[in-house]
Amino acid sequence: MNEAHALPPHFQQPLLPTPFHERARALSQMDSFIPWAGYSTVDVFSTMEQEYFAIRNATTLFDLTPMVKYRIAGPDAARYLNRLVTRDVARLKVNRVSYCVWCNDDGHIIDDGTLFRLGEHEYRLCTAEWQLDWLLGSAIGFDVQIEEVTADIAALAMQGPTSCAVLKSMGLAHIERLRPFEIGFYASAGISLMVSRTGFTGDLGYELWVDPARAGALWDALRIAGRSRGIRPIGSRALNLARIEAGFLSPKVDFVSAESSVRIGTDRSPLELGLEWLVDFDKGHFTGRRALLEQTRRGLKRLLVCLDID
Amino acid sequence: MSHNSIGRDKYDAIIIGGGHNGLVCANYLAKSGRSVLVLEANQQLGGMAITREFAPGFRASAAAHLLNQMPERLVAELDLERHGLRWAAEGLPTVALNGASPPLVLGRGENERTGIDHPGEAQAFAEFNRRMERFASVLNPLLTQTPPRLGTERWTDRLNLLKTGWRIRRLGRRDMRELLRIGGMNVYDLLNEYFQSPLLQGAIGLDAVLGTNLGPRSPGTVMTLLYRLATQFGTGLRGSALPMGGLGALTSSLGAAARHSGAKICTDATVTRVLVRADKACGVRLASGQEVAATTVISSADPKASFIALVGAEHLDAGFVRQVSHLRTQGSAAKLHLALSGLPAFTNLASTAHGSRLLICPSLDYLERAYNHSKYGEFSQAAALEITLPSVHDATLAPRGQHVLSAVVQYAPYRLAGGWASQRGQFIESLIDAIAQYAPAVRSMVLASELLTPEDIEREFRVTGGHWHHEDLALDQFYMVRPVPGAAQYSTPLPGFYLCGAGCHPGGGVMGLAGRNAARQVLSEAASP
């Protein structure tokens, strides 16, 4: 990327801008940026409340580019992934997405992420934190290639009840037919993009994946198409609020990754976090399975529960 | 024998690999009434403990050439002498060659030692031996036990730890402190505390590093010395012995004993996969495609091969596999075999002493310099050697009047910079030169030679890295963490799958205890599900 070439060196500016950075900066009233996985991203554009209400009432744009993306491909990719995560992903069909978590040998959760099956032997794993060390460590004995492709793909989360209508008005044919956790490929105004019906808000929403060179154009097209439907960019704070409401977990907040915990006794298992629906003991072996079975046998000592406060 | 004669379709136990540990394990299981099948990939039974013809009419033990670590008790329990084991020689003295000066002779008894010429050194040596033997006697019982697990609620683990602690404590305050001090030390410093004679230091130092990837200055080499002494402690009066017919005769007798107890042994039967069903090992698949079922599968292969190639990473946790993959499995010892037209004279060595264990290791500095090379993927310019001339005791190994020279060579790296193919001849020449310095006639007597580098050992015996002990004997790969936590008690994370090879406690050397301990573990776990 030519743009990146002009950036100050990392020892002067450790965080990278995303392809949406200039546009986001122009709209950011609060000038409030936070670091996320090596990128600088917006925390709040105007007020968290307005941004939150847009998620629930209109449609929103959230810069998802820093989400760490891994391309996992090769003849053993499916076997590899099924041994990695606790859920049965062997049955995940091409162009479908699955939310999953993975554990260390002790059955303690390392991270969660969304797994995209893009082809017979090709997947994409999106996570909030870097996982290459664990992913490559897990690859011993498998014929699989794993590479980080975060910088190669720009991503936007588009969440809110009017998001489908906005996409439709942009000319994404039959977008309304896209089912939850399904992937579709579209073109609009000369931009080809991949859309998945996924998100972290519990509301109707999509995630848009695009070539970084076309990211700015996509942003502009969405803003124009969404003008009449209240589209607005949001920062992480509003998204976080929606995430908590939806009951989704976040590493470093709801649990400490077992791969980075230093203090003894801070690790959590998916069972303790109430994620037993993501654990399939019948699918064959996966990392942490024997420890989780043992935990089931002994009974849980703690459980994370969701509290509704009026 | 080939695998179409496998017999039944299901066994109580299948043992992968017919080396001495696999066979020992098979013996104990068969004696307890289990149906046992041993599958050996090579044509010849015995793993690395075989006798091979390396030149027409000349035979040598492929890897280890002396039997000095197998407990007398094990030989008796399995009645190996009844199954064909004969001794060509027992209680061989060690002779440290000294060129122009008389050699150092270290027999088993105090009055069988000559050549210790520094004042007071004979006494220091006796004192050193007494102390080391005391330590070895404390450590010896650990060899026959399954290492305890830490942090469990199981009373057997705790009791084992307490017992070990108690035995160390019983040494008395002075010796206990000494053991705790020297346990992590290097043998170079220890021997300098006791002795001045470079030759004596070199002779003991070689024992500490033989078959390992360590030099005498490497911390932890006192432990490897104590370990060796502890293993030799149980051999009784036999000491360093030569089985009639080479080490292959030992594994033949183990095979015969196992068959006698009802075990089935198939050679030329390569296992390609351990079969797993419902998270339990349930049999094996052979290269032929044939599958054989079993309640228990026990592997005497090295841990990397056992877990990653045979079981497969998909049946194991990722962290566990990562630890297995980090095992240091690159061998650094080579084996040299020379077919000689006669018996070479060694300078200053009585002709009656030719049958001894002959060492070329004039000093610890010599040994350390030899080690330096192996750190950088080079072979030693001046190697240290443990030499035997087994045909002196055993006429079956060479044509009449001719002889076999067999030498363990420290150090030869697994990965030689530039590759072994182009430098093998050069290394052999340098080794013959090293021997010729002590036995000038040898060069003209060489009829044929063979060098087994770690790379050859890997290929021929299917040992990852060609390591004699399957993986380094070092403090961080010892006892409770050997080969890796989670598999240090012979059982493994995969139910029904066990290890019984040199990669487990108490390690390699032709000792057989890993096989014996594993068999006991299999039986005890079957008894208490």
Place this chain on the structure above:
Amino acid sequence: MVRGREIPDALIVGAGHNGLVAACYLARAGLRVQVLERNTYIGGAAVSRKLYENFTYSNCSYVCSLLRPEIMRELELPRFGLQIIPYDGGCTMMRDGGHLAVYDNHDAMRRELARHSKRDAEAYDRYTRDVIRQCKFIKPLLLREPPDPTSFKARDIQELLYLGKHFHRLGERRMYDTLRFWTMSAADFLDQYFESEIIKAHMAGSSIIGTALGPRSAGTAYVLLHHYMGDIDDTVGAWGFARGGMGAVTTALAQSLQASGGTIRTDASVEKILVRRGRGTGVVLAGGEEIYAKQILSNMDVRRTFLETIDSAELPPEFVRQVQNFKIRGSSGKLNIALGGLPEFPSIPAGAPCTRGDMHVTDTIEMMERAYDDWKDGVWSRAPYIDMLIPTQIDPTMAPDGKHYMSVFVQYCPYQLASGPWDAAKRKAFGDTVIDTIARHSPNFKQLILHAEVRTPLDIENEVGLTEGNIFQGELTLDQLLFNRPIPGYAQYRTPVRGLYLCGSSTHPGGGVMGAPGANAARALLRDLQAGGGA
């Protein structure tokens, strides 16, 4: 002054940082304390000296991180003038013109590592996690007296139980990790994380500093950690400069001591420690003056204390033999260089802050190991490992305006050369080896040199009194740690001579400008006094 008339409660032999820390704690407990220093200046190996014009050299120890925060606080060192200035970064310059920098900022560090290996950039987090885990395990042990595992005394059993519990609390997996960590070589330890040679080489540096072992020797993983034990709650191994040089540490300690009524006498070389009926009664100074005291603490190393200042007839022969066997090897040299300006390092990008930290030129573990092989053969490393810093970039008080002071620590340099005794020519040749090594990475370096002080292990021994010039007062190997340090059975600061304590780095937890041995020794002595009149 307590000369002659009033017998001090405690006499401390040596005004190094540990001697002064011990003195401070004793004085604060109300004892009359006198410190004796043989040099005309205090500080031992933590000194700032003006040896050339207006330059200040930290001419032995040169950076600070290990000083225990508890000691800083309790002895109020900041109030007495100590200021630690942390530095950001460090680097290794490579033979091929590349470099690896280290930055405090996690994101900058990640991107820097990723230039060499994307995988290692992520493995670095696992690496720091494991190092922190081990630090957390060891940290509480630093300020505790190691128990004697052979003893049946209630206190020892209690401490052993504490150790056992502390260990058990880790849980099974971390217990094995810890066992393995303590017995591993730095090279093997790093191999578990990294694939890039340059990254491993940079990280391995601290595993050999001050140690007569190579990075492939088992036990060096611990030495690596020993250097990381600085303020770990914030960042792993945060390092800093003492403003005004390392002498600022001991100057602040001296002022803290004087504020609590203790006295220091310089130019007072203790030739002999007097022992009567198994009890230390005082010392004899060079010149014959005798000073008596109720208790004596020796900040000298264990060899110097027992083999050179005490009549061996007063000691159990077995003990003497063990002291003789205590390994305390000279393996490090030091250059202090006055520079007319800041040297250029072309491999470092302009503006990168990493030249303000520790700079290195050893780019593979093999190079480091070969440097060690030279030492084994009794020659200084032909391609030595160097740890060089230019503190004047951050602390301009140490050199005239626009000029700079460079501290160059060198590993390995033998105490005894195979070619015979050290002399001026050999010292110069050693210095030239180091200067040439640096000059290969800095074209204008040689022209900038105004003055260079070259210190061999022998020089360090002669000046500071450290046997063989060993900076840790004894190798940090497994056989000389915890209850083995310095001598099994005498790891609790007490000695076979009643009333004589060791308080230097020869004792647990060892060297570095940490102060823990001094604090622990003082505590042991005070406990003995409480228990009734001293040991």
